Amino acid sequence: MLMSIILLILAAGVPYYLILEKNKKLNNEKIFLISSFLVFCAIVLSSFVDSQYSSLLVIISLLSAIFSVYKVTKTTNFYKFGYYLLFINAPFFMLFIREQGLLYSLSLLITLSGIYSIAKHYEKYYGSANYHGISGTTLATPYVGGFLTVYLITLALYPPFPNALFLLSSMIKEETTLLWYIVVVVLFFGNFMVAMRVMPKTVFGTPNSNLHYVDLTSKEKIMHFVIIIALLGLSIIGFKGTIA
């Protein structure tokens, strides 16, 4: 039970809203990095413990996830967007069988590392990681637009990317309950809404004539290619797991 509560604290968003967001010394980037690190710790820790969690913990994490969906509608900052997504997915992490849950979380972290890189790019060339107003990247900076589209589609739980495949695999193999169905339905749409909301703001739209758009450098492109290859590698594992 104690381990479950520790995992809940690490993986679900409640403590972050209560502590980290209240701390004025921490900026969004730091909160994002701390959150990712703690979720990673939760992944490692959970591989040593039993994956059965009490319904109460799942309900708490679900409520936290719903609150995160609400919070994410208020932000246009990539860092905040990133760590809210971690909390939105916490119930998946709590509910699903160990291996699938771990691989799902890993896929989520890798996808968010791509978002983090895009955020750094925005910060470098546009002054902040705020994506409001940086519209039309598909036309102005096709590589940024392309990579961002891939990450958002991954987060929206669409194949051929691994998040969708691990989710599908877990869904087919899990013992289902009413709570299970509620979590799946809420989060299936939660992730989708959150990811798709970003697209009209930055991927689509007319390029802003007041901005000097800069596309990815060769070094950045290679980094993003590596992230996508990692995602596709996980997809193969996810596909095999789903079919098996």
Next chain:
Amino acid sequence: MEKIILLIPGIPLVIAFILIFVSKKEHIPKVSIMLSSMIALLGLYGTYYVITTDESIHGLGGLFVFNELSAILVPYVAILGLVIRKYATKYMWDEPGYKRFFILLNFIFSAIYMLVMSNNLVILALAWQLMSVSLYLLVSFNVASKSAVKNGSWTMLIHKGADLLFILAVILTYQTFGSVDLGHLSQTWLEMSKNPTDNPTIFVIGLLFLLAAMMKSAIVPFHIWLPYTSEAPTPVSALMHAGVVNVGGILLNKLAFLLLLTPAVLNIAFVIGLFTAIFASVLMLVVPDIKRSLGYSTAGQMGYMIMEVGLGAFSLAIYHLMVHGVFKATLFLESGGLIRYARHDPNIPQRLSYKLFWEEKTEHKSNKTFNLIALFTILPILIFIGVKMVLSEEFFEFNAAIVILAFGWLTGTQLFLSFFKVSRSDSIKVILALVSSFIIILFTYEFIGLALEHFIYGEHALLFYGAATLNVTMIMSMVALGAIMIIGWLFMYKQHFVGIPKNKMPKKTQWLFYKLLAKEAYVSDFFIKYIKIFKKG
């Protein structure tokens, strides 16, 4: 050797990958068309193989199959795809994102082939979702247009709903039958249909699959995404209306043996399909935007297709989706030219509402109306009885044949009236047109439909009609048939031959009815008002 055919879903992905590295714009369509021709050839070879050997091709760990259904649909999609690609070569030339367009086009074709050839529910679920996301990116292709992007979001929202229902249905199927292999499941379902049991879980599974199919096939009330995708590039519209929207019918055909166990689901499909066919077709007449009008026309045809499934005429639904697909793709590809023409000549095209209510026409009184109505309703019924004596008894044991023929006749009559542009004074021509259309419909639906039925389902075809029987007596069917014909005839007659309103103003009731239809029955307003999820995006 024949196993190579199973690689078809992967070829468009290879084309998309190659296109990423093609730098010269002129080479993009060449690569795309050349390799797509290979798919068409492979598809045709596969069809030849299935017909000559009477065997399906299984492979890739049993995940894919090239069976009778694939033998019909794969060459159809491939040839249609070639035409669309060829058209897009020039049509999209000046658009920004030429390469992006061809890459996305190949992704969606890959998803369609995967869906048609899948022999596993997991693969089917993946293809089902891949198609959603590819469609979203294609509908929103004109990224600079706010309305295109917003309408793309609507499309995506409804398709995401369809994805969820589909996945839940797959989970329930696995939990109930312990397998996701479609071949194995079909055998199980067929065996179970011999000793039917009343299992609510099977009903829920069937209903979930039906709802998922309805959402992607734009059946009322999920039709709203289709008419509003008119900002998509014309080749995308053609593909969408001729291919993507048909996936509901394809899915229900792939799960035909499951639906044998759920007659109630078939009845639901019939009722909703019937309503959609009428509702969407009426809206089609009043919508002033040519592409949106075609959108409603497609929704109506999809209703017709689902209705056919609901009557147990599964193979007829396949025939319908193919014929409609070819027809609609041609219309869409031509609509681009028509719009350009209309921009140069403000009188073309005329709005139907203008024709109905305002256009001055010489009123021509006729006292033969009721005689004609009687002739046009009694004559087809007499032909029915005559044909019944010639054709197989089994065919007329089921209500399906009667209802389908009635609708077929209405469609044919509409086509003939439009085609010949007959007027009230040409009564003989009208009579000939209506009667000949009815005979053609009889031939088409009876002979082609039956041939397709034997090819796809063989000896099992009659089982579907048995499962789909609505328990309506023959007399009720005949009364319904008569009523449909009278209403249909009156509607078409009124539509084509309208006199001048006395004070040159439309009647109040007519006007209110028109207003309701012109506002698309306020369904879109409802969506805009209550579903604002993407508005703040």
